[in-house]
Amino acid sequence: xxxxxxxxxxxxxxxxxxxxxxxxxxxxxxxxxxxxxxxxxxxxxxxxxxxxxxxxxxxxxxxxxxxxxxxxxxxxxxxxxxxxxxxxxxxxxxxxxxxxxxxxxxxxxxxxx
Amino acid sequence: xxxxxxxxxxxxxxxxxxxxxxxxxxxxxxxxxxxxxxxxxxxxxxxxxxxxxxxxxxxxxxxxxxxxxxxxxxxxxxxxxxxxxxxxxxxxxxxxxxxxxxxxxxxxxxxxx
Numbered sequence: 615x616x617x618x619x620x621x622x623x624x625x626x627x628x629x630x631x632x633x634x635x636x637x638x639x640x641x642x643x644x645x646x647x648x649x650x651x652x653x654x655x656x657x658x659x660x661x662x663x664x665x666x667x668x669x670x671x672x673x674x675x676x677x678x679x680x681x682x683x684x685x686x687x688x689x690x691x692x693x694x695x696x697x698x699x700x701x702x703x704x705x706x707x708x709x710x711x712x713x714x715x716x717x718x719x720x721x722x723x724x725x726x727x
Numbered sequence: 728x729x730x731x732x733x734x735x736x737x738x739x740x741x742x743x744x745x746x747x748x749x750x751x752x753x754x755x756x757x758x759x760x761x762x763x764x765x766x767x768x769x770x771x772x773x774x775x776x777x778x779x780x781x782x783x784x785x786x787x788x789x790x791x792x793x794x795x796x797x798x799x800x801x802x803x804x805x806x807x808x809x810x811x812x813x814x815x816x817x818x819x820x821x822x823x824x825x826x827x828x829x830x831x832x833x834x835x836x837x838x839x840x
């Protein structure tokens with residue numbers, strides 16, 4: 615989507631290696647989120663950020679860490695990738711509480727072999 | 728905590744027929760409600776949202792949804808579908824004054840000629 619980009623779009627990695635996914639926004643929105651999408655589960659929140667250096671855990675945060683050193687960038691790191699982390703990862707941004715809506719990136723398809 | 732249940736995982740429908748996708752939510756406090764659509768290999772796009780006011784909400788592409796507080800439901804409808812409506816549809820909820828979005832598991836709509 616315009617204003618939010620994810621990189622890489624596709625990645626294959628080996629079990630046990632660290633992986634970092636990047637979300638970049640040009641909207642200057644305060645809130646940023648990382649979700650994972652798996653069949654039968656919809657989207658589940660991994661971590662979110664409510665400002666620079668302000669982050670918190672979502673419902674499926676084990677095995678993941680995040681960092682936000684600038685407003686525009688939100689990084690998701692898989693510290694030691696496992697096959698259960700094979701998924702499609704979406705970043706989202708929001709300017710405020712729920713009524714402002716969320717804009718989603720195009721996703722990163724990660725395969726852990 | 729809030730949760731969302733989408734009652735149908737797959738909905739096959741013929742072109743020009745009506746479709747209804749069912750969504751129920753659970754929350755002890757007031758919420759905002761959303762429907763998103765995901766076309767194959769794309770990110771999520773907002774179809775419509777309920778924040779307050781009229782319980783019938785109209786969205787893009789001819790979709791509408793009705794908020795029913797007593798039944799804690801937010802069903803999505805379209806009176807006549809097109810082949811291009813083939814996609815996955817997600818219902819989502821956000822607690823008022825919170826900034827996190829919780830999703831249902833999704834409903835796959837397949838429109839056949």
